[in-house]
Amino acid sequence: MDFALDEHLLALRAEAEEFAVGAVARYGRHNDGWLCGYSRELSRDLAARGWIGLTWPEEFGGGGRPPIERLVLAEVLITAGLPLAASWFVDRQMGPAIIAYGTGQQQRDLLPPMLAGEATWCIGMSEPDSGSDLASLQTRAVRDGDDWVITGRKIWTSFAHKADWCYLICRTDAVPGKPHLGISEIVVPMDAPGVEVSPVIDLTGDRHFNEIVFDDVRVPVGNLVGEEGNAFAQTMRQLEHERGGIDRLVSNRALYLHAREHADVSDPLVRQEIAAIESGYRIGRILVTRGVLGQAPPGFSAATKCVCTEFEQRVADFAARVLGPAVMVHDEWSAEVHYAPAYTIMGGTSDVMRNIIAERTLGLPR
Numbered sequence: 001m002d003f004a005l006d007e008h009l010l011a012l013r014a015e016a017e018e019f020a021v022g023a024v025a026r027y028g029r030h031n032d033g034w035l036c037g038y039s040r041e042l043s044r045d046l047a048a049r050g051w052i053g054l055t056w057p058e059e060f061g062g063g064g065r066p067p068i069e070r071l072v073l074a075e076v077l078i079t080a081g082l083p084l085a086a087s088w089f090v091d092r093q094m095g096p097a098i099i100a101y102g103t104g105q106q107q108r109d110l111l112p113p114m115l116a117g118e119a120t121w122c123i124g125m126s127e128p129d130s131g132s133d134l135a136s137l138q139t140r141a142v143r144d145g146d147d148w149v150i151t152g153r154k155i156w157t158s159f160a161h162k163a164d165w166c167y168l169i170c171r172t173d174a175v176p177g178k179p180h181l182g183i184s185e186i187v188v189p190m191d192a193p194g195v196e197v198s199p200v201i202d203l204t205g206d207r208h209f210n211e212i213v214f215d216d217v218r219v220p221v222g223n224l225v226g227e228e229g230n231a232f233a234q235t236m237r238q239l240e241h242e243r244g245g246i247d248r249l250v251s252n253r254a255l256y257l258h259a260r261e262h263a264d265v266s267d268p269l270v271r272q273e274i275a276a277i278e279s280g281y282r283i284g285r286i287l288v289t290r291g292v293l294g295q296a297p298p299g300f301s302a303a304t305k306c307v308c309t310e311f312e313q314r315v316a317d318f319a320a321r322v323l324g325p326a327v328m329v330h331d332e333w334s335a336e337v338h339y340a341p342a343y344t345i346m347g348g349t350s351d352v353m354r355n356i357i358a359e360r361t362l363g364l365p366r
């Protein structure tokens with residue numbers, strides 16, 4: 001099989017590389033930029049090039065381009081360390097969710113600001129007592145006239161403090177013995193009265209994620225996305241977008257390239273490790289490509305996430321050993337090394353991914 005890019009994709013990659021050089025000069029280089037780096041100005045720049053919603057259908061204002069183009073583009077932009085988080089969740093997840101499940105009105109209202117790089121979103125799934133077992137979530141929305149009234153608490157919400165909207169997963173009904181039923185998705189403006197955001201500082205000292213408290217927050221009933229009480233499948237579809245993409249492989253590619261420059265390649269063990277990392281990168285890329293081309297079996301994004309994020313941790317481990325004490329204490333690359341444990345937690349832990357592979361892909365007994 002030939003994995004080389006054709007001329008058109010090579011040209012796109014070259015264009016992205018040239019853009020990235022200028023954009024890093026303007027917006028800075030960020031560790032794990034798709035998740036931890038935030039710039040609305042960059043979003044507008046990307047939007048002007050049609051690089052937000054590149055693969056969304058044209059009738060919704062997207063570029064209608066094949067998903068392989070997004071992969072090529074994102075690989076370059078993330079590797080460069082661009083602060084993409086202001087548009088990344090929108091492009092990867094929220095836009096496709098509104099296109100798939102939103103009403104015509106929601107599509108008309110919500111998609112254009114996303115495509116223009118103007119609206120930024122956060123994902124309100126996890127709660128203090130509900131992470132892997134999402135169906136146990138407690139945040140409630142109760143119908144009151146023409147409104148939903150929302151009460152509850154979300155945590156680890158990336159960029160909630162800067163987002164305009166929260167894509168909220170909540171409970172609108174409780175069906176005894178059937179926790180997957182009664183779950184709904186509601187879009188909530190972050191400036192609605194009763195929404196309170198508090199920072200959660202991570203171990204690198206960064207504050208990209210937050211706790212959100214919803215205290216009798218009112219939103220119109222028209223903010224419900226998809227089926228009332230039956231949105232668990234919608235959420236699982238979104239998680240497929242979240243787990244199988246190139247962002248799970250290239251988060252710390254820049255760290256690796258930096259470490260490789262400083263590695264003692266006269267040592268055969270170091271050379272062996274570099275070879276293992278280079279092979280691992282290519283294997284991960286094949287898994288991502290398979291998903292992107294629609295050639296993977298259902299649930300395969302769990303395998304991709306597992307392989308790719310464990311690979312990223314191996315990269316961080318290699319970089320820590322090569323770069324030595326300086327990187328463990330504090331330099332430009334420290335945060336990226338210390339951040340590595342997060343890769344196999346966010347978006348679903350490796351344990352949970354292995355359960356999905358065992359049960360859904362391999363059909364093993366529970």
Ligand SMILES: Cc1cc2nc3c(=O)[nH]c(=O)nc-3n(C[C@H](O)[C@H](O)[C@H](O)COP(=O)(O)OP(=O)(O)OC[C@H]3O[C@@H](n4cnc5c(N)ncnc54)[C@H](O)[C@@H]3O)c2cc1C
Binds near residue numbers: 125129158345349350
């Ligand atoms: C950097 C970062 C950014 C994040 N951003 C967001 C965000 O924007 N929005 C959002 O909603 N969430 C976000 N999260 C939260 C993330 O999705 C959760 O942390 C993750 O789903 C795990 O949930 P938990 O932390 O509650 O751990 P738990 O579910 O409590 O798991 C604890 C441990 O138990 C294990 N475990 C749990 N269930 C099983 C099982 N059935 N079988 C085997 N082992 C199991 C897990 O593997 C883990 O080791 C973010 C997390 C991180 C680290």
